[in-house]
Amino acid sequence: MSAPVITVDGPSGAGKGTISHKLADRLDWGFLDSGALYRVTGQACLIEGVSWDDVDAVTEIARHLDVSFASAANGEVLVAYKGQDVSRAIRTEEGGRGASTVAAIPSVREALLARQRDFRQPPGLVADGRDMGTVVFPDAPLKFFLTASAEERARRRYKQLISKGESVSLPRLLEDIKERDARDSSRSVSPLVPAGDAIVIDSTATSIDQVFDQVMQKVREKGLI
Ligand SMILES: Nc1ncnc2c1ncn2[C@@H]1O[C@H](COP(=O)(O)OP(=O)(O)OP(=O)(O)O)[C@@H](O)[C@H]1O
Numbered sequence: 001m002s003a004p005v006i007t008v009d010g011p012s013g014a015g016k017g018t019i020s021h022k023l024a025d026r027l028d029w030g031f032l033d034s035g036a037l038y039r040v041t042g043q044a045c046l047i048e049g050v051s052w053d054d055v056d057a058v059t060e061i062a063r064h065l066d067v068s069f070a071s072a073a074n075g076e077v078l079v080a081y082k083g084q085d086v087s088r089a090i091r092t093e094e095g096g097r098g099a100s101t102v103a104a105i106p107s108v109r110e111a112l113l114a115r116q117r118d119f120r121q122p123p124g125l126v127a128d129g130r131d132m133g134t135v136v137f138p139d140a141p142l143k144f145f146l147t148a149s150a151e152e153r154a155r156r157r158y159k160q161l162i163s164k165g166e167s168v169s170l171p172r173l174l175e176d177i178k179e180r181d182a183r184d185s186s187r188s189v190s191p192l193v194p195a196g197d198a199i200v201i202d203s204t205a206t207s208i209d210q211v212f213d214q215v216m217q218k219v220r221e222k223g224l225i
Pocket residue numbers: 010011012013014015016017018019035156157160203206207208211
């Protein structure tokens with residue numbers, strides 16, 4: 001029998017990464033940051049001089065993506081492409097735009113599918129993304145779809161980037177988030193939609209701890225802990 005998977009999907013800034021990390025730590029399960037694979041693909045295109053719109057070239061990059069993940073002493077995840085540290089570059093707004101542009105290409109999604117499924121190892125996996133519950137792990141025993149208003153998600157992202165010393169504009173971030181939502185939700189393959197059997201949690205007015213408590217309650221009810 002394959003290892004259990006808990007999927008956490010939703011739009012950008014909904015708190016998927018925060019909740020998924022806490023959950024993986026609590027359960028001592030593996031963690032898949034599927035967005036990082038799309039972000040590295042977009043970044044690899046910049047490094048290799050390939051346009052995000054060049055379907056064949058981007059697909060070749062995704063098929064042979066030389067990416068590695070490592071834990072730094074401070075708990076952060078180091079992401080490397082061909083051994084080059086791209087951890088910071090992939091987290092910029094440009095990194096997000098590149099990821100969502102290449103993620104709309106069906107052959108790129110196909111190229112990254114097996115790689116994502118390989119993360120499913122005992123004792124279990126928490127998978128964070130947009131199509132974890134609908135496409136990558138449709139048989140997952142527990143699925144969440146986290147959401148929040150675009151305005152609240154833009155405010156969260158603003159605080160996050162300001163705390164890292166980046167200079168950002170809130171209206172611009174809101175525009176970016178709305179653009180990314182529209183692109184992710186309207187693409188022909190693996191659009192951002194909750195799986196039919198997903199538990200939807202709206203965190204617009206709910207703290208991280210409150211969301212985590214709701215998630216843990218469902219994990220217990222499913223007998224996964
Ligand atoms: N319920 C919440 N209340 C307040 N802030 C939150 C909440 N959930 C997450 N945050 C904060 O919002 C920011 C974005 O969260 P996070 O990175 O987990 O979102 P995400 O859904 O993984 O986004 P992306 O898909 O773009 O990576 C973080 O700074 C996080 O601390």
